[in-house]
Amino acid sequence: MNDTDLNDLLHTAGRTDGTDSFDARADLARGRRALARIRRRRVAGGVLGLAVAGVIGTTAVREYAGDDTPTARQEQQSSSGVEAVRLVSQPLDAGSYRFGKVPDGWSVQGENAFRVTIAKDGDPDTHPDSFIGKLVIMLDSNAPAGDEVTHHNGREFWVNSDGGGDHTSISTLTRDGEPAGTILVQFPNDAGWAKLTMLEFLDSVEVLEGAQPSVG
Amino acid sequence: MRATDRDAEFVEFVAEHRPVLMQAARLLTAGDHAQAEDLVQTTLTKLYVQWPKVRRSDNPVGYARRSLTHVFIDEGRRAFRSRERVVAEPPAPDARREEQVADDHELRASVLDALGGLPPRQRAAVVLRHWFDLDVDQTARILNCSTGTVKSQTAKALRHLRASLEPAVTLKEIP
Numbered sequence: 001m002n003d004t005d006l007n008d009l010l011h012t013a014g015r016t017d018g019t020d021s022f023d024a025r026a027d028l029a030r031g032r033r034a035l036a037r038i039r040r041r042r043v044a045g046g047v048l049g050l051a052v053a054g055v056i057g058t059t060a061v062r063e064y065a066g067d068d069t070p071t072a073r074q075e076q077q078s079s080s081g082v083e084a085v086r087l088v089s090q091p092l093d094a095g096s097y098r099f100g101k102v103p104d105g106w107s108v109q110g111e112n113a114f115r116v117t118i119a120k121d122g123d124p125d126t127h128p129d130s131f132i133g134k135l136v137i138m139l140d141s142n143a144p145a146g147d148e149v150t151h152h153n154g155r156e157f158w159v160n161s162d163g164g165g166d167h168t169s170i171s172t173l174t175r176d177g178e179p180a181g182t183i184l185v186q187f188p189n190d191a192g193w194a195k196l197t198m199l200e201f202l203d204s205v206e207v208l209e210g211a212q213p214s215v216g
Numbered sequence: 217m218r219a220t221d222r223d224a225e226f227v228e229f230v231a232e233h234r235p236v237l238m239q240a241a242r243l244l245t246a247g248d249h250a251q252a253e254d255l256v257q258t259t260l261t262k263l264y265v266q267w268p269k270v271r272r273s274d275n276p277v278g279y280a281r282r283s284l285t286h287v288f289i290d291e292g293r294r295a296f297r298s299r300e301r302v303v304a305e306p307p308a309p310d311a312r313r314e315e316q317v318a319d320d321h322e323l324r325a326s327v328l329d330a331l332g333g334l335p336p337r338q339r340a341a342v343v344l345r346h347w348f349d350l351d352v353d354q355t356a357r358i359l360n361c362s363t364g365t366v367k368s369q370t371a372k373a374l375r376h377l378r379a380s381l382e383p384a385v386t387l388k389e390i391p
Contacts, residue, residue: 004385006377010347012320013247013327014239022238024230028223030257031264038265129362145269160269 038147082192087201094118096211097137100204103197106135113212114138120191132166136186137205141213144171144182152199159195168193170202178207222267230260233277237284243343244288246332247325255291259284281348282358285340289359323385330380337361338373345370 087101095111103118110117110128117128118135125133146158146169160169171184185202187193237259241252262283263270273279331339337359344355345366356363378387 005388006342006346006374007349009323009327009381009385009387010243010343013324013331014243014347015320015324022230022234024227024234027230027234027257027260028227028264030261031226031267032223034261035265129360129365131360142274143272145266145272 082190084194085192085197087197087204093208095137096139096208098206098208099201100206101201103135103201109134113210131186133188133191135188135201138184138186139174139179139207139211139213140171140182140184142182144173144184146171150195150199152196153203155203157199157202168198170198172202174207179209179211181207181213183207222264225271226264226267229263229276229280233280234260236277237280240281240284240343240347241288243328243331243347244284244336244339246334246339247328251291255284255287258287262287281344285344285358289336289340326381326384327377330377333380334373334376338369338376341366341369342373342377 085106086104088104089101092099092102092108094108095116096113097111097116106118106120108116109119109123109126115136115138117131118137119125119133123133144156144158146160148159148161150157150159155172157170157172160171167186167188169184169186171182174181174183183202183205185198185205187198234256237256238252241255241259242249245251245255259280263276263280270276270279331342334342340359341355344350344358345352350358352363352366356366359366361369374387381387
């Protein structure tokens with residue numbers, strides 16, 4: 001047989017016999033059911049959230065007051081048993097970004113014009129382009145988007161919790177004077193990041209000249 | 217956006233692009249039709265849920281492609297297993313095989329078998345690079361890895377495909 005293009009081979013292999021009939025309405029029905037489930041969970045979560053708001057508020061106040069009593073430390077444990085992340089005001093420049101606050105016990109692992117990767121100290125995965133379990137800060141060419149829109153410090157943030165179960169992404173528009181676009185931070189789930197802490201961290205990030213957006 | 221707009225746009229998208237997603241899923245799953253259908257259904261369900269974001273992305277097809285790949289890799293992490301393909305007859309001797317691969321069905325089975333011998337991320341790299349025709353940067357972004365990793369994974373995958381398909385099929389050198 002003559003030399004063959006891989007591209008041609010793959011097209012042959014992926015081709016169907018014309019037996020792939022489908023009904024778009026079935027896909028639509030599945031999508032609607034999934035959306036309804038998510039909305040029901042949000043409503044239930046909202047009611048539960050109101051009930052526990054006092055507890056969360058107490059934890060947050062203690063966190064920002066720097067309370068280090070045993071009781072406070074215990075309250076800063078997340079429900080998964082991971083200690084809550086604490087931000088410290090230690091300005092840091094990395095890549096094309098300036099951070100007003102950084103998570104205590106986490107360090108920059110990779111930095112360039114496209115993204116900064118920050119990992120918990122001692123993370124065995126030291127590859128700067130491996131993002132699982134790490135913070136990834138990037139400029140996004142897409143508009144901010146998410147399942148939920150929230151406000152913090154006078155800015156609008158879009159929260160996307162659907163990160164395949166292992167991360168939450170939060171995005172917001174850059175400020176006047178920064179390169180125009182969307183700044184997005186990917187936070188690992190189950191690593192002690194409370195929502196307020198995530199918002200506070202992202203709000204502290206300044207995008208510098210030279211930052212390059214990722215295109216997705 | 218109104219629910220009716222969302223539904224109408226989604227149905228139109230499915231009608232136009234589901235066949236291509238199904239072909240890609242067939243390659244990603246090395247010909248496992250049931251798994252390919254599952255991948256496409258999961259992908260389309262995610263797209264419907266995130267439809268406002270999909271339509272704002274300026275490239276809904278690219279969004280779908282990325283979602284499909286992520287669903288596949290997530291599934292692969294959960295259960296990567298090398299499947300044995302059940303064939304009606306034992307493999308033919310090489311001399312006869314060369315004639316038989318001229319038939320599309322045989323060729324398709326050979327290529328899918330060869331793809332089935334690849335780890336999921338290598339298979340995804342091959343499909344993204346050589347079926348979707350994405351460049352190294354685009355592939356790296358979808359796979360959340362460096363361009364160097366894409367290059368090395370693709371090179372390993374091509375070595376495996378060549379070894380699996382020869383002598384019946386000789387792949388052209390890729391610059």
